[in-house]
Amino acid sequence: MYDKRTAYPLLMGLLFLLAGFSTQAQEKKQITLEDVFKDARFSQQSVTGINWMKDGQYYTSLTRKGGYPRVVKMNITTGEEEETLLDGAKLEVSFANFSLNKEETKALIESDIERIYRRSSKAVFHVVDLASGEKQVLMDGEKIGYATLSPDNTKVAFVKDNNLSWTDLSTNQTTQITHDGKDNEIINGAADWVYEEEFSMAKAFDWSPDGKKIAFIRFDESEVPEFNMQVWGELYPQDYVFKYPKAGEKNSDVSIHVYDLEEEKTAKMDAGEESDIYLPRIYWTGQNNTLAFLRLNRLQNQLDLFYADAKTGGSEVILTETADTYVDMDYNDNLLFLENNKGFIRTSEKDGFKHIYHHDSKGKEIRQITSGDWEVTQMVGVDEKNGKIYFISTEKSPMERHLYVINLNGKGKKLLTPEEGTHRVNMSRDFKYFVKYHSTADSPLIVTLNQSSGKELKVLEDNQDLRDKLENTAMPSKEFFDFQTVDGTTLNGYIIKPVNFDESKEYPVLMYVYGGPGSQNVTNSWGGVRDFWHAYLTTEGYIVACVDNRGTGARGRDFKHVTYAQLGKHETEDQIAGAKHLASLPFVDASRVGIWGWSYGGYMSSLALMQGNDVFKAAIAVAPVTTWRYYDTIYTERYLQTPQENPEGYDDFSPINHVDKMEGNYLLIHGTGDDNVHFQNAVDLVDALIGADKQFESFYYPNRNHGIYGGNTTWHLYNMMTDFIKRKL
Incomplete structure (x- = not known):
């Protein structure tokens, strides 16, 4: 029965309780730029x-x-x-x-x-x-x-x-093996610039198992064109000159040699007659006189595995893999030679998804160990004694990473990390334990010690201090979504809404993009500084969103390779489609959609603003490639062939050639000391924008490299970008 005498006090109590919740919510600290970039308040x-x-x-x-x-x-x-x-x-x-x-x-x-x-x-x-x-x-x-x-x-x-x-x-005496080394000409035992950057290597030598021989790679870069960067800060700026092969230009001539310490002789390994090749890896097979090495042709659509006689240099090809686009050379070094001449384990995406294969010592495939419409992203280790392989894969979701174990015969696959999210592991050499690094989009890193069975033994780090700070901070969360583009392709994305989100209002949206081949931004994992900057922007009334376009990783070879020979085309179409999808939502102000990115992401944000001038109001490009003609051979030609063979692929989607379409607000940022994506990219784009009579904003950071950091730099950079967004979006 309804009784006014009891209902009124209950109602007042409820209102008082709700008011208390409201006060608590209001008391939560707002994120500031100083929190993120000066105080590192949210560092995990x-x-x-x-x-x-x-x-x-x-x-x-x-x-x-x-x-x-x-x-x-x-x-x-x-x-x-x-x-x-x-x-x-x-x-x-x-x-x-x-x-x-x-x-x-x-x-x-x-x-x-x-x-x-x-x-x-x-x-x-x-x-x-x-x-x-x-x-x-x-x-x-x-x-x-x-x-x-x-x-x-x-x-x-x-x-x-x-x-x-x-x-x-024992004697402290040094023997010099090579004598022709010279700066910007000959390098012995260390990688040149482009191998270091694109093949993830710096050291280029290795001892034989018995310690009596040293295999090494020799780089003759004497004919590689030089790039000149000026270093500012002195009365007269200094020139820094280094060898950098831009797409279509001369690469280093590479060769593989083995030095015999006892005989004091060096033998050159036979890598075939073709000289315009890449030799990105050397491996001792476990046999003291057998050296294995990889050879890629210039277009990187054929990968050969060689065995060479370390004494004579004679060699044979034991495995060849070809592709209509490019062969994915695994930079995680997922090639392991088994003991006692039992062959080798490797990964390949030849069946459409990257999986693990077992070959005998002669290169013949014994079996495909893993299979399915998912990817092996890392081979953690091979426990030969117990016949097991530990690996990380995307089987549960392309947006997550999990640890599995499987028998060498391809049976008995078991999931060892059932919790949703992203896992990294560091496994002991005897395969008894692993340290697990686990996070989700809403939960920072938890580090645990686990038995190889997956059983957790203890928590090594739970980031409780950070969790307490987050509990007392008005922190937005990521919401994952997917949508279909015009051609029916499903794309993954995330959206970050303000904590006090009101569905009846319309919000401006800032999209974040990288989008390069094999990359991923949309993952169920804890983010870094940029995520906290995005969280700060939501406190200023913005929605932040991200879409992984075609060409990105973890969804199989066809999804990744669709951008081959035409970088920028499908990726830009997908970012524009993502912007249109977001603009169709009732709480989005379709007239205020912006986009920003760094490096490949800066290339993408530039193209998006120009080709999507009816969708995007503003864009920020940090250290962007503006024409692939200015980028290096290995990366660029893998996806575009050479400029001589595919000029349209280079020019049709260069932002420099689309400046006349730009209608919105544009901020271009670059470091003058960028040895990777050269400042030249920004200079030529600026010149083209001037020629097209387009107004824009730009900023350069003296002597800063591709990461644009050091001292007050990061604070200055993000403060400036924040100001631009507030003014222009």
Whole structure:
């Protein structure tokens, strides 16, 4: 029965309670730019530096004590330090990197590291005897690169001044293997610029299993055209000149050699008659006289695996894979030679999705181990003793990553990470344990120690401090969606709405894009700084959205390769379609849709604004490619062939050739010291925009590279982009 006498107090109490909830909601802290870029308030913690020891119960970790570095032996199950293996204070060396030999009796430590490009560096190296604590400096303390102990622990090989050498640790005598190394001409044992950037390598030599031979790659870049960057800051700017092969231009002539330490002789491996090729990987097969290497033709649509006799150089092709587009060379190095001449394991996308294959020692396929309409993204390890392979795949969803184990015979596949989201793993060498790094779009990283069965043993990091901050912050969440384009293709995306979202209002939308071949932005994983910037923008009344266009990864070969020979065409169509889909939503202001991106994303945002001038009101392009004629051979020709063979593919979708279509607001940003996507891209686009009588905004960062960072740079960059968005969108 309804009683006014009791209903009124209940109603007032309810209103008071709701008011309390409202007050609590209002008390939640708003994200600020300072939170994200100055205070790093939302930085998540991780567990880094886990370098597994031969006994899977232990790992080494680099720490600091009193300003000096220490390498400690940690018990993974207890989390306790067992002993100090390297003490920088006692060694009187402030080292930054270290590596142990297989037997864990010696260490190589690096100090005074000088970075060169993305992966290359040189440093002062010491060899330390862990039992005695004695240290031995290499090359009298001169800087060298990629110092590597021999398997028998008696020698160290390294690169200095583009030449390969080795030092006998018992006598400290150094033998120079090559003598023709010269800056911007000949490199022995280290990669040239384009191999380093596009084949993910810097070191280009390897010891034989018995430590009696060294295989190395030689780069003759004397005929590769030079690129000149000016370095600002002095009374007279300095020229920095390096070899950079732009699409269609001359590459380094590459060759593979094996040096025999006992005979002091070098043999050249036969890689065939064709010289305009790539030789991106060398592997010792486990046999002391058999070297394996990969060869790609210039167009990268044929991949050959060679076996070579290390003494004579004679070789044979044992496996060939071809494609109508390009052969996906796996940069995760998913090629592993099994012990006792039992063949090798590799990945290939030849059946339409990347999967694991087992071949015998002669290259004959024994079986396809995994199959299905999903991708193997990483081979974590092969446990030969127990006949198991651990791998990461997209089987549950292209937007997630999970760890599986499968028997070598292709049976018994088991999911080891059932929780939704994205997983990375670091597995012990004896396959007893793995450290799992797990996150979702709404939950930051949780790091756990697990048995190889998947059973969780302990939490190593839960980011509880960050979770507490997020609980007290007005933080929006990602909503995943998909939609169909005109041709029926389903695309994945996410949308971030303001915390106080009101469906009756209309909001401007900023789209974020990368979109390059094989990439992914739409994943169920915790984001980084850019995600928090996007979250900040929602507090200013914007919706942020992202769409993974055709050509992106994890959805099979056909979805990825559809952009072949015409980069920019389908990707731009899909971003425009995504913008139209968003504009059709009742809570979106269709007249205020913008887009931004970096690198390939800057290329995409530029094209989108120009070709989608009826959809996009504003765009920001950071460090964009503006014509693929200016980018490097390996990356560009893989997807477009050469400019000589496919000029339309280069010119039809170059932003420089579409400036006349631009109607909206455009901000172009570039670093003058970008060795990757050269500042030249921005200069020529600016010139074209001026010629087309288009008004726009631009900004350059002196001497900053492709990442545009250092000091106050990141804060300045995002502050400027925020201001542009507020003014123009």
